[in-house]
Amino acid sequence: MENKAYRGHVLALPFPIQGHINPLLQFSKRLVSKGLKATLATTLFIHNTMQPQSSSSLQFDTISDGYDEGGFAQAESIHASLNRMETIGSKTLADLILKNKNTANPIDCIIYDPFLPWALEVAKKFGIFGAAFFTQTCAVNFIYYHVHHGLLKLPITSTPISIPGLPVLELADMPSFISVPGSYPAYFEMVLNQFSGTDKADAVLVNTFYELEPEAVEAMSKVYRLLPIGPTIPSFYLDKRLENDNDYGLNLFVSDSSVCNNWLNTKPEGSVIYASFGSMASLSNKQMEELAFALKGSKFHFLWVVKASEEAKLPEKFVEEIGNKGLVVQWCSQLEVLSNKAIGCFLTHCGWNSTLEALSLGVPMVGVPQWTDQTTNAKYVQDVWKVGVRAKVCENGIVERKEIEFCIKEVMEGERGKDFLENAKKWRDLAIKAGSKGGSSDKNIDEFVSRFINS
Numbered sequence: 001m002e003n004k005a006y007r008g009h010v011l012a013l014p015f016p017i018q019g020h021i022n023p024l025l026q027f028s029k030r031l032v033s034k035g036l037k038a039t040l041a042t043t044l045f046i047h048n049t050m051q052p053q054s055s056s057s058l059q060f061d062t063i064s065d066g067y068d069e070g071g072f073a074q075a076e077s078i079h080a081s082l083n084r085m086e087t088i089g090s091k092t093l094a095d096l097i098l099k100n101k102n103t104a105n106p107i108d109c110i111i112y113d114p115f116l117p118w119a120l121e122v123a124k125k126f127g128i129f130g131a132a133f134f135t136q137t138c139a140v141n142f143i144y145y146h147v148h149h150g151l152l153k154l155p156i157t158s159t160p161i162s163i164p165g166l167p168v169l170e171l172a173d174m175p176s177f178i179s180v181p182g183s184y185p186a187y188f189e190m191v192l193n194q195f196s197g198t199d200k201a202d203a204v205l206v207n208t209f210y211e212l213e214p215e216a217v218e219a220m221s222k223v224y225r226l227l228p229i230g231p232t233i234p235s236f237y238l239d240k241r242l243e244n245d246n247d248y249g250l251n252l253f254v255s256d257s258s259v260c261n262n263w264l265n266t267k268p269e270g271s272v273i274y275a276s277f278g279s280m281a282s283l284s285n286k287q288m289e290e291l292a293f294a295l296k297g298s299k300f301h302f303l304w305v306v307k308a309s310e311e312a313k314l315p316e317k318f319v320e321e322i323g324n325k326g327l328v329v330q331w332c333s334q335l336e337v338l339s340n341k342a343i344g345c346f347l348t349h350c351g352w353n354s355t356l357e358a359l360s361l362g363v364p365m366v367g368v369p370q371w372t373d374q375t376t377n378a379k380y381v382q383d384v385w386k387v388g389v390r391a392k393v394c395e396n397g398i399v400e401r402k403e404i405e406f407c408i409k410e411v412m413e414g415e416r417g418k419d420f421l422e423n424a425k426k427w428r429d430l431a432i433k434a435g436s437k438g439g440s441s442d443k444n445i446d447e448f449v450s451r452f453i454n455s
């Protein structure tokens with residue numbers, strides 16, 4: 001391995017949660033296909049949980065966030081965990097760079113998640129090329145940019161809200177940290193701090209593709225030289241140019257794909273609702289109950305991912321009572337599920353990876369956003385990409401079963417359903433094109449590589 005002539009050695013540093021690891025991991029694989037050596041560094045805790053195996057296409061290594069034994073769960077508060085990650089993360093990142101210094105392939109580029117802006121300072125200290133990798137949409141990033149620079153004053157007192165390159169937005173379309181003032185102050189500070197040093201980064205990459213939000217990309221390109229490089233999903237589902245790249249390969253939770261595949265393969269085309277709220281969301285008991293009754297009451301089959309930590313919130317005897325109408329699993333290979341012909345719609349929290357995966361695989365959506373950027377993504381799903389609907393929330397903050405059932409019907413059948421499916425297929429084709437040779441994202445990846453190599 002070490003004797004191979006690489007064009008450079010990239011260290012990718014994601015924020016250590018599933019939705020941020022997946023895109024950087026996938027982007028690293030792309031860079032390997034362009035002749036670079038790539039190492040993905042996760043925290044020791046995540047590394048021990050996922051046990052990733054280094055291969056010819058990707059190496060794994062670790063830093064510490066100070067919570068090696070129990071991860072975030074060990075932290076006394078979000079704020080404390082972020083501070084500790086900065087102090088211990090900076091030091092152990094420097095150690096990792098030093099460990100590689102006298103090898104045949106010293107690290108000469110760090111691609112960091114801007115949730116960890118201190119990584120750029122470490123890169124600069126060592127004179128290493130530093131690239132920010134934004135994992136959310138350009139639209140969401142540009143909203144935070146406006147707040148960070150005081151161009152959008154909070155709290156918002158008048159609506160609709162106008163931001164260059166974005167559709168007119170209502171308060172409910174804004175990321176939740178803005179629409180619900182005072183919620184999660186430590187995370188809000190973190191998303192705004194993404195812009196504290198980005199002007200010093202040598203490149204700014206975004207996990208989106210130009211065709212998906214051209215106006216936002218162009219507006220934001222006036223302040224940074226942006227390189228949209230997405231969608232970062234395994235090549236098997238897009239351009240098929242990377243060999244054996246059919247899954248992310250790193251899962252915080254365990255799944256058995258044969259259970260889902262065997263069940264889905266017995267269902268007719270377009271007949272199943274796939275419901276999942278990602279790796280982080282924790283729904284209220286009431287919301288779980290409304291979802292459960294909506295799925296059980298609808299006339300369609302459903303596959304529902306209910307994480308182990310959420311299972312106790314299911315109504316009593318739910319699993320027994322649904323029989324073969326539904327399948328409840330604790331985790332699944334979402335890409336495999338979304339690409340199964342039986343799936344007719346994705347009932348989703350609109351996390352950015354899930355949304356981008358559905359767009360890239362041509363699956364219409366019912367959006368039930370919970371927090372952070374999901375609300376803005378849901379706005380785009382309904383009004384910009386026109387690939388589904390966003391469920392209405394009641395005054396008590398709950399999406400009721402009738403509303404969920406109504407939205408499911410809208411997407412699964414009728415004229416609107418047909419339009420959503422047609423649009424979803426259009427986005428799928430554009431996603432494939434963007435990542436294929438000479439496509440907008442492929443060109444941007446090449447530009448990134450040549451900027452780094454020639455730096």
Ligand code: UDP
Binds near residue numbers: 332350352
């Ligand atoms: N995912 C998965 N299996 C599941 C649920 C989710 O593989 O059962 C993956 C999904 O494909 C996506 C990621 O987990 O890549 C979730 O990221 P997202 O941004 O959608 O949501 P988050 O977990 O960050 O809220």
